Every structure is written in C-alpha cells, then in structure tokens.
Amino acid sequence: MSQSFDIAVIGATGTVGEALVQLLEERDFPVSTLHLLASGDSAGQSVPFRGKNLRVRALDGFDFSQVRLAFFAGSPAVTREYASRASEAGCSFIDLSGALSLDDAIRVVPEVNADVLAGLKAPYRLTSPCAPVVALATALAPLHPLLDLRQVCAMACLSVSTLGREGVNELARQTAELLNARPLEPRFFDRQAAFNLLAQVGEVDSEGHALLEKRMVSELKQMFRISALDVSATCVQAPVFFGDSLSVMLRSEKVIDLQAICAALDDAQGIERVESPDYPTVVGDAVGQDVVYVGRLRCGLGNPHELNLWIASDNVRKGAALNAVQLGELLIKDYLSKILT
Amino acid sequence: MSQSFDIAVIGATGTVGEALVQLLEERDFPVSTLHLLASGDSAGQSVPFRGKNLRVRALDGFDFSQVRLAFFAGSPAVTREYASRASEAGCSFIDLSGALSLDDAIRVVPEVNADVLAGLKAPYRLTSPCAPVVALATALAPLHPLLDLRQVCAMACLSVSTLGREGVNELARQTAELLNARPLEPRFFDRQAAFNLLAQVGEVDSEGHALLEKRMVSELKQMFRISALDVSATCVQAPVFFGDSLSVMLRSEKVIDLQAICAALDDAQGIERVESPDYPTVVGDAVGQDVVYVGRLRCGLGNPHELNLWIASDNVRKGAALNAVQLGELLIKDYLSKILT
Incomplete structure (x- = not known):
C-alpha cells in the first residue's frame, strides 16, 4: 500500500474509538491526515497518534469530502445523523455502532465474507458486526464448508466494556464497595453487577429480545x-472487564468429523x-490479542451431528476496532486505491 | 408428621452439609436423634442444631441400623464407600454427591417426579440431582405438559460455591489481590477466576465432556x-459466589403459547x-430463597417452536440441601412413616 489516504474517526474518545486510533498507528495504516471527530463535550480533548497529540474536533460542520474513509465509532444516534452526509460527500465509511440496517450498510468480517465487497460500489457503506458476531463468525467461517449447518445456539457472556468506560468503572467501583463491606448503591447498572450475572444486556423489546x-x-x-439459518442467541452481562466468552452449540446435517474441524481451525x-x-479464557488469552480463541471442541453426548465450542475474544479489538481497521485495510488495498489510479 | 426419626447427615461440615442441618432445623424436620458424621479431619468439629452444638463423629464404624434415613452430603468417594452399608442396614438414603449410577440411586426432585417413589421399596436409594438439574427440572416440570419437548440446550453458569468453601475463598482472595494491584498467584483454580469465565467446571473426559x-x-x-430427549449441556465457572444461572433454549413440536407457559409457571x-x-438474578433474588426464579421468557426470533428462558437458583439450598430435605420430608410422610405403622 504505497498510497495513503485522509481518514476520519468519529467517536475518537470512546473505548472503541481510542482502540481504533491506536490500531491505525500500530498497524501502520496508510493515513495521511487523520481527522479525529466527536460530538458534544468530547470535542477539544486530545488523542495521541504517531507521537503527536491530535485534537478532537467537533463533528458538526465537518466536511466529509476531505476524507476517503470514515470510521463511525460513536453512538448509533451519531451514525444515524452523519452517515448519509459522509456518503453524499463521496466518503466510504465503516460503522461500528450497528445503527444502520443490513441493507443500508452490509456486515463484513474480512475472514468471513470479504468477497461481498466485489459486488459493491464506492462510496462503500459497511458495518463491522457486533462483537459477539465478529467472534462467532470468525470461528464459524472455516467450519462452515465442513458442516451442513442447520442450527446455531449461542450464549454470549459479554464483558462490561460492551457498555463502554462507564460499565468498566462501575464494575470496579461495585467490587471495591462489596469487598470493603460497604453498602452497595448501584449507579450505572440497575442492580449489583459484581459477583452476579445479569440476564440481559441493554433494553429488551416487547417480545423480550x-x-x-x-x-x-x-x-x-x-x-x-443463509436466510433460513436457524439461530438462537442470548446475551448475558458477566462481571468481567474486557473480553467476550461464547458457548456455542451447532447442529450439522452431516456427521461431525472432529479431527477435520480441528485441522480447519488450525489452518484458519x-x-x-x-x-x-x-481451554481459552478472556483474561490471560484473548484480551489484548488480535485472534479469536476457540476451545472445548466436542461432539454432543450421543449426538454426532452436534458440535460444541467455546470462544474467547477481545470485544474491543477483534470484536470492534480491529475488525473495522482490517476491513479498512482491505477496502483501501483492493478497492479504494484502484479507484484513484 | 407426628412421628420422628433418627437421621444421619454425612459430610455435615461442608457447605452443603451445613446448609442441610440448618434446613432440618428451620423446616422442623421430624428428627429425634440427629447423627452428624464426617470422614477424616472434620470429625470432632461441632455444628449447631436446635440450640445445641452437636459433635461431628467419625463416619467410620457408624452403625447405620440406628437410623432410618441418611443424607450423604460428603464427597462422591464417601458415598461410594458407605452407601451400600447404609442400605444393607435397612437405612434409606438420599445422596447429594452424584456418586451412584442412575439405576443404583434414582434422581428425584419432589416437584418433578415424586411419583417414582411409589414404584420403589425401602430401604430407598435416592439421589438429589446436581444443582443445575434441580433448577432446570423444577422450571421445566410445569412447562412439560404444555410442550411437546424436542430439544433442550442449557448453558449453566455455576458459582464458585459449586466447588465448596475453597472455591468461595479463592474467588474472594483473587478479587482482593487484583483490586489491590498485587500479582495474582492462582491456587485453587489453575488460573485467574476473578473477572473471568472458565469454560469448564471440573475435569473433562477424553471426549471433552x-x-x-x-x-x-x-x-x-x-x-x-424421555430417553430420546435431545439435551445439550455446558457448564461454565462464573466469578459469582453463590447461585447458579442458566440460559435455556427449548424446542417444542407444538407452537409455543407464551401466555399459557407464564400461567403454568405462576401456578407451579x-x-x-x-x-x-x-429479570431475576442470583444476587438479590435467588440466593437464600427456596424457590427457583424464572425469567426472560421469550419465543425464538421468528421461530414460534422455540422458548428461551433464564433460571436463577440457590445452588446450595434448592440445588442441593433444600431439595434433599424436601425429598426426605416426602419420603417420611408418604413412605417411611407408613412402614412403621
């Protein structure tokens, strides 16, 4: 990648936005000018990048025609307000908030469905899927050709960083209060989250999802x-700071060949x-790493059509910032750079 | 219950054994003489019961013909060594260790399958199922008649008390070390269990189960x-002191009638x-309570044959000690008392 591009990061001061800027530097992303943007009070702060402190500017009034690619790492409301402005100015974007519909901004994990990009045109409107899906899809991609996948049942135990810095701070505060035998007054969560498992993450709709x-x-x-793919998903809030853990049960029409499954994962x-x-865990294995960890591979008890596995993944890196950056790299290398030349 | 019986509790000094003795007192269990027994070093300790401190005696050499009912709340090895001696002496028993095969000591939860007792003869050889099964079976029992149950996929997030007092102490110790930024040297667990999820509880066999x-x-x-019942189960170790949480996905041949399901649970x-x-959680709801909490009832997304639910239950009480005591009450009221008269 000899070309470099002007890039914008929206929501640069949040947990994911900060990780994203750090990854752009670490991975030597081909950036000429990096525009850091935020809405509201975060504008005015500084974020380090390539040895300098870059000032975060107000998103409002930003001219998206200055940049070729924007990462939306802010809230869904910010994406909803500004994504179309970016597209209209000819700027491709990768959203991390999940605010846009599947049709409006296609979900991509490079290891899984990079080929869909070939059917699209610039400016690209892409979404990095939610963290448990990045982890699960990355693990399923090499298995998919070996299975005749009929059913996926996933329980995702999400870390408090899913809810950003406030979630992390509140778990630390609650834990310290409890260990010091002080009365607990929950703030950010509606109840004790420390040493407890909360059955749902975020609000549920009228049907309970x-x-x-x-x-x-x-x-x-x-x-x-596979529009008919049979998927059941539950997200639970675990008293874990960083990293998502998923327990997954798969059913295949074909009998599971566990050796072939392991070999495919090793090659992936x-x-x-x-x-x-x-077995892998988030603390000690996945957190801070770029790869998704997979373990506890086993068939069903007496059911050779069932495959069980456990996934541990860094929700802030591979689950969000890293996947978006990898997607940005792919977009620049195979698509955006070719438009220029 | 006007009659009272001489009873033995084996493993009276463990987490479950202690809860059991406390429940015998709380529930006014018809005990005449309570024999507290333990193997090894625990003999000689005292346990409070009805205002007195009862001395725990050595199990070795105990004459089981002195008692009509024994609770085995010690290790599986202790049950394996002494259960047959109890039976041979005419003493019925309820095992909580799970050491005996399904055929040798039938699994009973009073709310679920009390009727099986009618087909058995004294001395009774019964097992209180493992805690996640007590919770799950209690929740399923009222639903079963409304569903044509085809599939059960359960992920149980178990508290460290599943592993006894050492598990509880180690989670507290690890958490304190981490909050005080001291280097962590895992002792009881093979790695950091605090702020982490361990993908398996106990050792796994050669096939990974x-x-x-x-x-x-x-x-x-x-x-x-239902010998053909399609069950998938995963047990995960959560950084929670007491109480088991289960995420459960059920499939029924019939379409789910969510209103009827809720009504059946309310009546149960x-x-x-x-x-x-x-939604219920272990801390704040289930722990210390005798009932099993059920929430997050919802159909599958686009699948009316799927029912999802969340269960929170006290693993030491309803999951073990309480279920065993309730089973003892049932046995005495409907069976053992009738043999005497």
Whole structure:
C-alpha cells in the first residue's frame, strides 16, 4: 500500500474509538491526515497518534469530502445523523455502532465474507458486526464448508466494556464497595453487577429480545448468506472487564468429523485453537490479542451431528476496532486505491 | 408428621452439609436423634442444631441400623464407600454427591417426579440431582405438559460455591489481590477466576465432556422419562459466589403459547416468575430463597417452536440441601412413616 489516504474517526474518545486510533498507528495504516471527530463535550480533548497529540474536533460542520474513509465509532444516534452526509460527500465509511440496517450498510468480517465487497460500489457503506458476531463468525467461517449447518445456539457472556468506560468503572467501583463491606448503591447498572450475572444486556423489546440478540441473529444470517439459518442467541452481562466468552452449540446435517474441524481451525487466519483439556479464557488469552480463541471442541453426548465450542475474544479489538481497521485495510488495498489510479 | 426419626447427615461440615442441618432445623424436620458424621479431619468439629452444638463423629464404624434415613452430603468417594452399608442396614438414603449410577440411586426432585417413589421399596436409594438439574427440572416440570419437548440446550453458569468453601475463598482472595494491584498467584483454580469465565467446571473426559455436563444430560432424561430427549449441556465457572444461572433454549413440536407457559409457571410450586423487562438474578433474588426464579421468557426470533428462558437458583439450598430435605420430608410422610405403622 504505497498510497495513503485522509481518514476520519468519529467517536475518537470512546473505548472503541481510542482502540481504533491506536490500531491505525500500530498497524501502520496508510493515513495521511487523520481527522479525529466527536460530538458534544468530547470535542477539544486530545488523542495521541504517531507521537503527536491530535485534537478532537467537533463533528458538526465537518466536511466529509476531505476524507476517503470514515470510521463511525460513536453512538448509533451519531451514525444515524452523519452517515448519509459522509456518503453524499463521496466518503466510504465503516460503522461500528450497528445503527444502520443490513441493507443500508452490509456486515463484513474480512475472514468471513470479504468477497461481498466485489459486488459493491464506492462510496462503500459497511458495518463491522457486533462483537459477539465478529467472534462467532470468525470461528464459524472455516467450519462452515465442513458442516451442513442447520442450527446455531449461542450464549454470549459479554464483558462490561460492551457498555463502554462507564460499565468498566462501575464494575470496579461495585467490587471495591462489596469487598470493603460497604453498602452497595448501584449507579450505572440497575442492580449489583459484581459477583452476579445479569440476564440481559441493554433494553429488551416487547417480545423480550435485546437489540444485541437480534443483531446476532440477523448479522449471522447475512454474513453466511443463509436466510433460513436457524439461530438462537442470548446475551448475558458477566462481571468481567474486557473480553467476550461464547458457548456455542451447532447442529450439522452431516456427521461431525472432529479431527477435520480441528485441522480447519488450525489452518484458519485469525484463530487460535486450544486443545482439550486446556481451554481459552478472556483474561490471560484473548484480551489484548488480535485472534479469536476457540476451545472445548466436542461432539454432543450421543449426538454426532452436534458440535460444541467455546470462544474467547477481545470485544474491543477483534470484536470492534480491529475488525473495522482490517476491513479498512482491505477496502483501501483492493478497492479504494484502484479507484484513484 | 407426628412421628420422628433418627437421621444421619454425612459430610455435615461442608457447605452443603451445613446448609442441610440448618434446613432440618428451620423446616422442623421430624428428627429425634440427629447423627452428624464426617470422614477424616472434620470429625470432632461441632455444628449447631436446635440450640445445641452437636459433635461431628467419625463416619467410620457408624452403625447405620440406628437410623432410618441418611443424607450423604460428603464427597462422591464417601458415598461410594458407605452407601451400600447404609442400605444393607435397612437405612434409606438420599445422596447429594452424584456418586451412584442412575439405576443404583434414582434422581428425584419432589416437584418433578415424586411419583417414582411409589414404584420403589425401602430401604430407598435416592439421589438429589446436581444443582443445575434441580433448577432446570423444577422450571421445566410445569412447562412439560404444555410442550411437546424436542430439544433442550442449557448453558449453566455455576458459582464458585459449586466447588465448596475453597472455591468461595479463592474467588474472594483473587478479587482482593487484583483490586489491590498485587500479582495474582492462582491456587485453587489453575488460573485467574476473578473477572473471568472458565469454560469448564471440573475435569473433562477424553471426549471433552465434564462430569456435570454428563450428569445434566442423563439426569434430565431420567427425570422426564424421555430417553430420546435431545439435551445439550455446558457448564461454565462464573466469578459469582453463590447461585447458579442458566440460559435455556427449548424446542417444542407444538407452537409455543407464551401466555399459557407464564400461567403454568405462576401456578407451579417452588417457582417465582419474573415478568419482562425485569429479570431475576442470583444476587438479590435467588440466593437464600427456596424457590427457583424464572425469567426472560421469550419465543425464538421468528421461530414460534422455540422458548428461551433464564433460571436463577440457590445452588446450595434448592440445588442441593433444600431439595434433599424436601425429598426426605416426602419420603417420611408418604413412605417411611407408613412402614412403621
């Protein structure tokens, strides 16, 4: 990649936005000018990039025609307000908020469905799927050709960083209060989250489904292009700071060949398989790493059509910022750079 | 219950054994003489019961013909060594260790399959199922007649008290070390368990299944008398002190009637249903309570044959000690008292 591009990062001061800027630097992303933008009070702060402190400017009034690619790492409301302005100015974007419909901004994980980009035209409107889907899709991609996938049942235990810095701070505060035997007054969560599991993440609709659960089902179906794929998803809030853990049960029409499954995972990009009786966890394995960890591979008890697995992934990196940056790299290398030349 | 019986509790100094003795007192269990027994070093300790401190005696050499009913709340090895001695002495027993096969000591939860007792003869050899099964079976029992149950997929997030007092102490110690930014040296667990999720509880066999997962599958099948019931189970170790949380996905041949399901749960014994958007958790709801909490009832996304639910239950009480005591009460009232008269 000899060309470099002017890029914008919206929501640069949040957990994911900060990780994104750090990854742009770490991975030597071909940036000429990096525009850091935020709405509201965050404008005016500085974020380090390539040895300088870049000032975060107000998103309002930003001229998107100055940049070729924008990362939307702010709230869904910000994406909803500014994404069309970016497109209209000819700026491709990668949204991380999930605000846009499947049709409006297609979900892409490079290891899973990079080929869909060939059917699209600039300016690109893409979404990095929600973190549990990035992890699950990355693990499923190499298995998919070996399975005649009929059913996916996933329980995702999400870390408090899913809810941003406030979630992290509140788990730390609650834990300290409890260990010091002080009375607990929940603030950010509606109850004790420390040493507890909350059965839902975010609000639920009138039928009881949380937004993230609906995203898991619809985004997986889109990415694997199986509209009839039978997916059940539950998201639970775990007292864990960083990293998502998923327990997954798959059913295949074909009998599972566990050796072939393991070999396919070992050969796959972006995956680290952990052999039983060891298993991966978010703390110690996945957090801070770019790969998705997969373990506890086993067939069903007496059911050779069932495959169970456990996934541990860094929700802020591979689950969000890293996937978006990888997608940006792919977009620049195979698409945006070719438009210029 | 006007009669009272001489009873033995084996493993009286463990987490479950202590809860059991406390429940015998709280529930005014018809005990004449209570024999507290333990193997190894625990003999010689005292446990409070009805205002006195009862001395725990050595199990070795105990004459089981002195008692009509024994609770085995010690390790599986202790049950394996002494259960047959109890039976041979005419003493009925309720095992809480899960050491004995399904055929050797039938699994019973009073709310689920009390009727099986009618087909048995004294001395009774019974097992209180593992805690996640007690919780799950209690929740399923009232639903079963409304569903044509085809599939059960359960992910159980178990508290560290599943592993006894050492598990509880180690989670507290690890958490304090981490909050005080001291280097962590795991002792009881093989890695950091605080602020982390461990993908398996206990050792796994050569095929990757943990003993508790195998118990969940086989015990559920026995209790619902559906040998072809399609059950998938995963047990995960959560950084929670007390209480088990289960995320459960059910499939029924019939379309789910969610209103009827809710009504059946509301009418059922031993269950507290929590209406969405609220939901139950172990801390604040289930722990210390005798009932099993059920919430997050919802159909599948676009699948009216799917029912999802969340269960929170006190693993030491209803999951173990309380269920065993309730089973003892049932046994005495309907069976053992009739043998005497």
